[in-house]
């Protein structure tokens with residue numbers, strides 16, 4: 001009986017401190033409890049599922065690690081098969097080995113020869129294609145020859161090194177939750193241990209004299225505890241470690257004692273969540289108990305429907321070293337569920353590392369602002385909906401396919417905040433703004449999907465992969481945004497930007513007519529942000545450098561990249577690796593080769609990484625790639641010319657918070673210096689997009 005709660009005090013109809021807006025409530029709570037990402041720990045790959053990455057994963061190797069056969073058949077030079085058909089098969093001499101997975105080739109595939117190869121085996125030097133065994137036959141009379149009944153083309157049935165994941169690529173970002181899809185990538189990269197964020201430890205308590213734990217007989221007037229499971233399992237879904245605190249009666253002394261024992265829990269708790277007893281009723285003791293603690297209550301009453309009585313605060317740890325956040329959610333299950341999503345989910349995201357906390361981005365970092373950013377499914381209301389002005393109202397809806405096409409119909413579930421089934425039955429919810437009094441039948445609304453479905457990213461990048469852009473996007477992640485990138489090449493990036501289907505496209509498209517990069521392709525609706533230069537050059541193995549210099553000296557030529565290409569293109573023991581038609585690098589190579597077709601000309605790969613891997617692994621002797629990639633593969637680099645890598649942003653997306661953050665990072669001198677250190681070529685002053693300049697002032 002340390003405190004004296006009088007009967008009068010208990011029955012007094014206490015008022016909420018002050019009912020505040022949701023964002024203001026969040027701001028006040030953060031100011032009190034100062035949420036921060038928890039520490040990190042190292043776990044084995046087998047324990048990494050559902051954990052949050054503490055650091056980004058940079059691919060330590062290429063996947064696949066070498067050019068491999070994708071079918072069972074014969075490795076050969078495609079040019080040897082031209083003109084082959086059923087009635088007139090082409091015979092190739094068989095090399096004296098059979099390639100199986102796990103074994104490197106001994107023999108080179110020379111023109112006119114072929115090597116039997118199994119699916120998954122490394123492609124031998126000299127080969128640029130694999131003919132499927134079904135398009136070949138053997139003749140017992142000429143056992144040294146394989147006959148081809150169909151022509152093939154370079155690159156056919158070949159999986160190039162790094163075509164899945166390229167070494168140096170940021171494959172996973174910090175803050176990403178690891179599902180089976182991500183852990184499989186870690187395994188493919190050979191990573192046996194991962195640095196993850198510690199899981200937030202959360203105590204869940206239900207309060208109320210009428211609350212009965214499932215499994216116990218229900219006495220008259222009692223109700224089964226639904227909230228402990230609702231809160232506990234939601235928290236687990238978000239990656240928290242839940243400590244079940246059970247049920248505490250509406251008794252201030254007992255509640256106070258419970259909070260004390262919470263502080264003695266080992267390991268210490270990161271958050272305490274209670275439900276019930278936060279409203280104005282006689283038995284509502286939770287907030288009263290919290291008022292007596294230090295620092296106590298930050299917010300009591302938020303302009304939300306449901307969820308108004310939510311109470312947010314904190315209590316000092318026994319050693320006064322830290323403040324443990326405490327939330328008292330309303331007892332009605334639907335109210336508890338919404339306030340859980342509004343305040344607890346974002347807090348757990350910050351503690352658990354899936355959302356960064358940056359005070360200047362408070363609203364975004366909260367993670368529940370998708371509706372503010374306009375993400376959701378379009379739907380129409382089948383009937384008029386009246387709403388209470390002065391509170392942001394959340395309406396659970398069920399989606400129904402309309403009979404004659406058009407957007408789905410959003411039927412309000414209308415069960416009220418006391419329902420425990422509404423949340424489970426709903427497909428999503430509609431947010432009705434504070435000032436809105438009603439929505440007419442037929443109104444278009446955005447339905448925010450519920451559950452752990454696929455969440456759209458704050459910033460979607462589609463286009464060409466570049467280590468430089470990768471790093472810039474990581475900095476955007478650090479500012480609290482989620483980022484997804486689809487590395488599908490410049491051309492698809494340009495198309496996605498034209499159709500405003502991405503927020504950003506990294507492109508390096510060369511236009512031979514104007515001899516300019518990217519700018520000639522940019523449509524009216526897209527803003528080009530000038531990026532950086534990437535030095536392109538000839539890559540060779542270190543041990544070949546002396547040979548290269550000697551060859552040039554012999555021909556009386558200066559040791560330049562262009563001269564090296566001229567000399568080596570004429571030697572048939574120096575095999576090149578070519579780039580795919582349509583790439584800027586291929587245009588450059590074609591210009592330098594001036595119509596000659598050196599050995600390996602048909603060996604076309606699709607990325608700078610695959611060029612470097614082919615040279616590093618000896619399947620080719622030279623190729624053209626960019627400097628940062630050459631460095632990753634420890635190759636010698638002879639510079640040729642600058643390639644421009646720019647960013648395309650649909651103008652209607654320039655003002656999105658994540659894009660503004662990206663542009664801020666791009667203009668930040670610290671980041672520009674980091675890119676220079678990585679080997680990129682940057683102008684001294686970054687460009688500013690015209691559209692955002694207008695909107696800024």
Ligand SMILES: Nc1nc2c(c(=O)[nH]1)N[C@H]1C(S)=C(S)[C@@H](COP(=O)(O)OP(=O)(O)OC[C@H]3O[C@@H](n4cnc5c(N)ncnc54)[C@H](O)[C@@H]3O)O[C@H]1N2
Pocket residue numbers: 206207208210211223224225226227228275276277278279280281284306307308309329330331332333335417
């Ligand atoms: N005069 C006023 N009365 C109420 C107001 C108000 O502004 N003025 N606010 C209403 C709103 S809004 C809500 S929401 C509720 C929330 O009240 P409490 O947070 O104090 O919750 P309780 O009264 O303890 O419980 C409400 C309701 O939910 C049931 N409950 C509680 N815990 C559980 C649980 N763990 N599992 C299942 N069901 C639970 C409880 O038995 C009650 O029926 O207050 C309104 N009143």
Ligand code: MOO
Pocket residue numbers: 304305306307308309330332335417418
């Ligand atoms: O706002 Mo209460 O939270 O209606 O149910």
